[in-house]
Amino acid sequence: MxxxxxxxxxxxxxxxxxxxxxxxxxxxxxxxxxxxxxxxxxxxxxxxxxxxxxxxxxxxxxxxxxxxxxxxxxxxxxxxxxxxxxxxxxxxIGMLFQQNALFDSLTVWENICFRQIEAGTMSRDDAKAHAIDLLGHVGLAEESAVLKPNDLSGGMQKRVGIARAISSDxxxxxxxxxxxxxxxxxxxxxxxxxxxxxxxxxxxxxxxxxxxxxxxxxxxxxxxxxxxxxxxxxxxxxxxxxxxxxxxxxxxxxxxxxxxxxxxxxxxxxxx
Structure with missing residues (x-):
């Protein structure tokens, strides 16, 4: 050396x-x-x-x-x-919290792309399409995108939380x-x-x-x-x-x- x-x-x-x-x-x-x-x-x-x-x-x-x-x-x-x-x-940093920490007043797709919507880095149409794509990766149907967290089971909420954690790469x-x-x-x-x-x-x-x-x-x-x-x-x-x-x-x-x-x-x- x-x-x-x-x-x-x-x-x-x-x-x-x-x-x-x-x-x-x-x-x-x-x-x-x-x-x-x-x-x-x-x-x-x-x-x-x-x-x-x-x-x-x-x-x-x-x-x-x-x-x-x-x-x-x-x-x-x-x-x-x-x-x-x-x-x-x-x-x-993407994070999945222990209790998922989803926003009850927002739809599933708005929860998943909340960061992008707030930052203005995605249009709402693009954010919804991105969220729907991620839902498929975590085993949820496209129809769940327009539901609210309270409409989902605990396991489904967990998957939405994971989708949100990875949504910003x-x-x-x-x-x-x-x-x-x-x-x-x-x-x-x-x-x-x-x-x-x-x-x-x-x-x-x-x-x-x-x-x-x-x-x-x-x-x-x-x-x-x-x-x-x-x-x-x-x-x-x-x-x-x-x-x-x-x-x-x-x-x-x-x-x-x-x-x-x-x-x-x-x-x-x-x-x-």
Missing amino acids: TNAQSDTQAPASFITVDGLTKRFGDTVALNDVDLRLDKGETLAIIGPSAAGKSVLMKCIVGIYGADSGSIILNGDDVSKPNAEARPEWASQ PALLLLDNPTAGLDPVLSNHIELMIAKIAKQRGTTVISITNDMQIARHRYQNLMMMHDGKVYWSGPTSAIDDAHNEHLTQMLNGSAQGPISMRAGKRNDGVYA
Whole structure:
């Protein structure tokens, strides 16, 4: 190796989270969380309720600001909601929220293309056509485009939320339990679609999931969280050799182990 080569640093990760801590009152929701992903990589996050999974996503998307630590997206520090680069990244992140967060007063197609309509980047006719095309990708009929969210089942609302998350062809896709409430066939279809998006478009995907088989076989990387901490992180190919008690208990769904069942909500009012 020449001197010039030795001085050359490896390119930074597309997303880098270093020492991220987030508190709500006396509750520590995230405790020194680290995360690194390259562009186009996929990550499944697993863990019990109140592990901090959803809070981590909301910090990345900019809903919550970091109390300490950093969030770097492709070189831009977006650790605070008022960060200079935040407005630009707002248009490059697609997110499926845990409870879908659809607008009850809007039709399905208006929900899917809400961002484009508000920004004026699509005419209403083009937005409707785009939304109908996306409905086909998530297994919904064209006729559902003119319905309101309250006319849909929970599983159908979930699919509309996924369609909205991918509607702007985001660089970073954040999915909070994308297959919750869906049957196994549709779950597999949705996960295959997500993998295809990552591969063909170079989209970086972070997904919270309770399906351990999906976590194992559909994602390149896995992160195990509990009580706001990361207990294991690495490629899914290394899971079986991890010898980590938290990870093993979660993957096997065992009642015995270091993770004890507890119910309740964090102080921010959301399950994490």
